[in-house]
Amino acid sequence: MKAVIPAAGLGTRFLPATKAQPKEMLPVFNKPTIQYVVEEAVNSGIDDIIIITGKGKRPIEDHFDKSFELEYNLNLKGKYDYLEEVQAISNLADIFYVRQKKQNGLGDAINCAKKHIGDEPFAVLLGDTITYSEIPCTKQLIDVHKKYGGSTIAIEELPEYKIERYGIVDGVNVEENIYKVNNLVEKPKLADAPSNLGITGRYILTPDIFDKLNSIEAGVGGEIQLTDAINEQENVYATTFEGTIYDIGNTMEWLKSSIDMALTYDDVRDEVLDYLRQKIAEN
C-alpha cells in the first residue's frame, strides 16, 4: 500500500511561526512534525510515500534528503550518534513529491496523487497531525479496512467546541468502535452535527475516490473537500482510534504534544515533570 501525505496548507493558525517555514516542519520536542507522520506510515508497513507540497515547502524535501555536508562534518567531529540519526531519516522510505499548484482544498490536494497511486487502496495521513499509540493509527485502519473493505476513516469523540472545525460522521455501530458510515458533514454548525465523532486526519481510501473528487462541486470554504468525495462512496467505515491525536496547526495542541513526546524519553522525563511541578507551585 502507498501513502499520501498532504502538506500544502498555509499554516495560518500558527502565524507568525509559519510565515517562512512550513507548519509541517514545526518541531514537536525534538523532531519535525512530518517526520512523525512519515514514521507512522513506515511503522504501518508503508514505504512508498507521496507528499503533496506547495509554495514554500522545500524544507520538507531537504529534511528527507541526504545531506552530504552535514554528514561529512558530523563524521569529522566524531558525532556518530547524530550521524546515524540523520542518515536514518534519508533512508526512511521512498518519498515522492508533487506540488499542488493552487490552494483548493484537501480533496484537490489528494487528487494531485492520482497518477502515482493508480488503482489500489491507499492511506492518507495529514501532514500536520501526529498520532501517538502502541499500534500506529494507520496500521489500526489498515486492519479494519482488510476486514470490511471500502474506505475507512479514523475518528475520535470530540468536545463540543471542536465540532465546527472537523468532518463529522453519521454512522451505525457494526461492532465495538467500528461504524458503517451513512453520511459525513464537513465542518457543520454544532446544532446540525449528526454526532460528536470527528474525522481525525487518517484515512484508507479506495481508488474510486479520484472519480468522486473529479465530479463533486466545491464545498465548505469554496474548496474541493475530501469529506464530500468520501460521502459519494458506497462502502465507508469509521473506527475510533486507540491513542492520542494532536493537530499541530493548533498552538495549544502543539504545546501539549511537545510535552507528551518529551515525557516518552526516560532521560528527560523527570526534568520535565519537575519543571511542570515547579510552574504549578508558582502559579
Ligand code: G1P
Ligand atoms: C480536514 C478535513 C476534516 C478533518 C480535519 C482533521 O480539515 O477536511 O474533515 O476533520 O482535517 O484535522 P482541515 O483541518 O484541513 O480544515
